[in-house]
Amino acid sequence: MGLEHALGDTALTTTIDSAINWCRKNSLWPMPLGISCCGIEMMAFAMPRFDVARFGAEVFRFSPRQADLLIVAGTTTYKMATVVRKIYDQMPDPKWVIAMGACTSSGGMYRTYSVVQGIDQFLPVDIYVAGCPPRPDNLLHALLMIQEKIQRGESRSTPMTVAAERQEQQLLQIQGINNN
Amino acid sequence: MLTTVVEKLKAQFPNSILGVREFRGETTVHVKKEDILNVCAFLRNDEAGLFNYCSDICGADAYTPENRFEIIYNLYSLSYKHRIRLKVFVDEADLHCPSVISVWPGANWPERETYDMFGIIFDGHDDLRRMYMPEEFEYFPLRKDFPMMGVPDSIPLPRK
Numbered sequence: 001m002g003l004e005h006a007l008g009d010t011a012l013t014t015t016i017d018s019a020i021n022w023c024r025k026n027s028l029w030p031m032p033l034g035i036s037c038c039g040i041e042m043m044a045f046a047m048p049r050f051d052v053a054r055f056g057a058e059v060f061r062f063s064p065r066q067a068d069l070l071i072v073a074g075t076t077t078y079k080m081a082t083v084v085r086k087i088y089d090q091m092p093d094p095k096w097v098i099a100m101g102a103c104t105s106s107g108g109m110y111r112t113y114s115v116v117q118g119i120d121q122f123l124p125v126d127i128y129v130a131g132c133p134p135r136p137d138n139l140l141h142a143l144l145m146i147q148e149k150i151q152r153g154e155s156r157s158t159p160m161t162v163a164a165e166r167q168e169q170q171l172l173q174i175q176g177i178n179n180n
Numbered sequence: 181m182l183t184t185v186v187e188k189l190k191a192q193f194p195n196s197i198l199g200v201r202e203f204r205g206e207t208t209v210h211v212k213k214e215d216i217l218n219v220c221a222f223l224r225n226d227e228a229g230l231f232n233y234c235s236d237i238c239g240a241d242a243y244t245p246e247n248r249f250e251i252i253y254n255l256y257s258l259s260y261k262h263r264i265r266l267k268v269f270v271d272e273a274d275l276h277c278p279s280v281i282s283v284w285p286g287a288n289w290p291e292r293e294t295y296d297m298f299g300i301i302f303d304g305h306d307d308l309r310r311m312y313m314p315e316e317f318e319y320f321p322l323r324k325d326f327p328m329m330g331v332p333d334s335i336p337l338p339r340k
């Protein structure tokens with residue numbers, strides 16, 4: 001925001017941050033990248049039956065410059081990887097990425113020379129959605145998880161805030177204890 | 181109708197037809213590589229054949245020391261609604277084969293695809309570029325000696 005440079009980490013700036021994050025999370029503008037069959041489910045996710053407008057993310061933007069949530073829905077080939085990365089690079093910060101479907105997350109059933117085995121090889125991914133294809137509800141769940149992340153002030157594209165980092169470490173510690 | 185075509189073909193090109201095979205109602209003719217253009221032109225224009233539609237051209241890799249590659253032409257006649265298949269052997273030492281785009285302009289892309297996947301060079305093709313793989317890719321993915329997961333780092337990924 002820039003305000004914190006002047007005022008520091010005071011009650012005013014943290015409240016403003018929280019308000020801004022609340023606005024952000026309820027007005028996500030997705031950039032749809034339906035590169036194959038998962039794209040159909042992504043369209044269903046925007047349609048009235050599942051109705052993503054309930055969560056304020058119904059404005060699908062076909063220009064990356066106006067979007068802050070990249071939904072990569074489909075098999076990403078090596079040839080397409082350059083395009084996906086270019087679109088990601090054109091999006092303004094802060095931005096989030098959903099890897100939708102088995103193909104995008106891990107190569108899926110395409111264990112071949114031409115398909116990238118997971119887009120996290122060239123993109124920072126926030127949420128992976130399992131399924132081939134995932135149901136639209138699954139994608140809605142991913143969207144809600146992104147909203148939680150935003151409320152916590154996390155973004156992979158910009159460095160995490162100190163508070164969020166501390167929170168994640170605590171979370172990891174708790175998980176570690178549970179695993180042991 | 182098809183039998184007449186095959187008979188005519190045999191009479192017309194006694195030295196270039198290496199064999200005819202019938203399997204489940206499908207006719208396959210083995211043709212000598214050098215004469216494929218003439219055979220195709222004959223099949224396209226002969227009034228008993230009229231194979232005016234080249235539905236696909238593809239390749240196959242038998243991975244044998246001799247006659248390693250095969251090019252397969254699937255032809256269809258829109259007038260008579262019959263099909264024929266031509267096969268040509270290509271040796272690994274000499275990967276050239278005459279192009280048939282002068283007979284069917286639609287053979288352009290299938291030949292590019294065969295070049296892209298098997299590395300067979302079609303002489304006389306006016307635009308023999310890669311079809312699916314990136315232009316600077318050096319391998320031919322459908323060859324039997326190409327690893328299924330590809331050659332590491334042969335296609336660059338964007339930086340993270």
Ligand code: SF4
Pocket residue numbers: 036037038039073074075100101102103104108131132133134
């Ligand atoms: S995960 Fe399944 S549905 Fe989605 S793009 Fe891959 S193959 Fe298609």
